[in-house]
Amino acid sequence: MASDFARNLAYRGPFEREGVGKATFVGFGDTSMSQVRAAFEGQLDIIAGTVPLFGDLSGELCQPGVNKATAIEAVIGHLGIDHAATIGIGDGSNDLEMLDYCAVGIAMGNASSAAKSAADETTSAILDDGIWHAFRSQGLI
Structure with missing residues (x-):
């Protein structure tokens, strides 16, 4: 069963790209970074966070090829x-x-x-x- 965090990240149709450069996320619970990557595969690039305070399940959702x-x-x-x-x-x-x-x-x-x-x-x-x-x-x- 997916965690609440994974359910909230579930793909719900075309991502509105206009005006959005990136979004950051901080996760919790039993969701893994591989689950986050799988939820957005082919739609967004996922960059793992490096701020220790935010934990292992944090990062950025970015438009592919935009950095x-x-x-x-x-x-x-x-x-x-x-x-x-x-x-x-x-x-x-x-x-x-x-x-x-x-x-x-x-x-x-x-x-x-x-x-x-x-x-x-x-x-x-x-x-x-x-x-x-x-x-x-x-x-x-």
Whole structure:
């Protein structure tokens, strides 16, 4: 028998995509991430959350193929900015495409191991002035 959380996520027809970039969820009970993925397979991308406070069953529901990398690509194209000037700084699963896409990908010191693997370099943790150190290492300050 499916948990209340899984029933609430059950597919109920075409997903209204206009105006929705992503939705976040925090789950509970006996539902697994694989059940969440199965509920939206082929309709939405599921990114597992990395905030410990939210637990193992949390994450984001996203339009397929829409992520921080595609957003950056669209913005720099619109503004005429060279890809070589892009720097991405992140710490979680929702940052992986961005860290890979940007000319320089920087993981926070407190980042997930996946984010650190996707990045070109790692700075200190957010509470240890990680953004400042990242900006400084790139000559921005």
